[in-house]
C-alpha cells in the first residue's frame with residue numbers, strides 16, 4: 001500500500017503495515033502480515049498477505065487426509081474412524097459429534113467436529 005488508504009471503519013486513521021496472531025479455525029498463525037488502522041485498529045488483508053499467511057500455515061499445519069470407503073452398517077452407509085483420530089479429537093465411543101457439509105465452489109466436504 002504505497003499511498004495512504006483511509007480506514008473504511010472509523011474514517012479517521014490510515015492503514016499501516018502490521019502483524020497479528022491470525023486465528024484460522026483455532027489454528028493460530030503468529031505474526032501474520034496485515035494492514036491495521038492507526039486510529040481504530042481495524043484489520044484488513046491484501047492478496048499478498050493471504051499468500052504469506054497460507055505459506056506460514058503450511059509450515060504449522062499439515063492437514064490429516066485419510067482415504068476411506070463407505071461401508072455398510074445394517075442398511076445404512078457407514079464410515080469407520082481410526083482410533084488415533086478419535087483420541088486426537090478427545091472423543092470416545094458414545095460421544096456426540098457435529099457433522100456438516102462445507103461447499104467451497106463446486107467441491108463439497110464433510111467436516112466432523114467434537115463438541116468442545
Ligand SMILES: [Zn+2]
Nearest residue numbers: 007010037040
Ligand atoms: Zn479506523
